[in-house]
Amino acid sequence: RKEVEQDPGPFNVPEGATVAFNCTYSNSASQSFFWYRQDCRKEPKLLMSVYSSGNEDGRFTAQLNRASQYISLLIRDSKLSDSATYLCVVPNNAGNMLTFGGGTRLMVKP
C-alpha cells in the first residue's frame, strides 16, 4: 500500500458549495497529520494540523479516522480564493519523516 494517497481531482465546485477531500495513509502508528495549501507556482503553506479529536478553523474542518486510516478536509461555503491544490502530509512507513501526498486540485467557479 502506498504511504499516502489522494484523489488528484480536479474538483470543480460552484461558489458556496461544501467540498471534502480524503487522504489515506498506510502507517498505522502515525501521530502527526497536516493539510497544506499550494497555489500555482508557489510554495506549499501549512493550512492546518489534524488532531485526533478533529479541529475546525473557520470554514475549514479537518478530521482523522484512525480505524480506516484516512484524514479528511472539509471546506464549507467555498470561495473563489479557495482554488488551489491541497496536500495531505503524513508520516512515512518508516516513521522517520513526513511525506506529502500528490495533492488534490480544487477549482471554485463563480
Add this chain to the structure above:
Amino acid sequence: EADIYQTPRYLVIGTGKKITLECSQTMGHDKMYWYQQDPGMELHLIHYSYGVNSTEKGDLSSESTVSRIRTEHFPLTLESARPSHTSQYLCASSETRSSPLHFGNGTRLTVT
C-alpha cells in the same frame, strides 16, 4: 514573515554550468529538506539533513549534492546543469521529524 530564504528566485543558465541554490533559515531548525517539483506535479524529496554534517539522499534520484556545514544553511549544488534539471526547487525546514515543514519561496531553474 518568511523565516526561510531561498536565492535566487529565478535562474536561467546554460548547459554545463555549475550552480548553487542557496537556502537559509533563522528558526534554528535541525531538519532541512530539498524538494523538486515540476508544474502541476507532486513534490519529490531529493535531499534532507537532520543536523550539521549530516545529509541523506531522498526518494528521487538527483544529480545534485548538498552540504550542511552550519545549522542555518543548506545549499544545493549542480556541478553541470542540463536541460533535464529544469524545475522548481523548494527548500524546507522543521523543528522535529514530525513537525510541520516551513517552505522557502523556491528557486525556479531553467537550463537552456
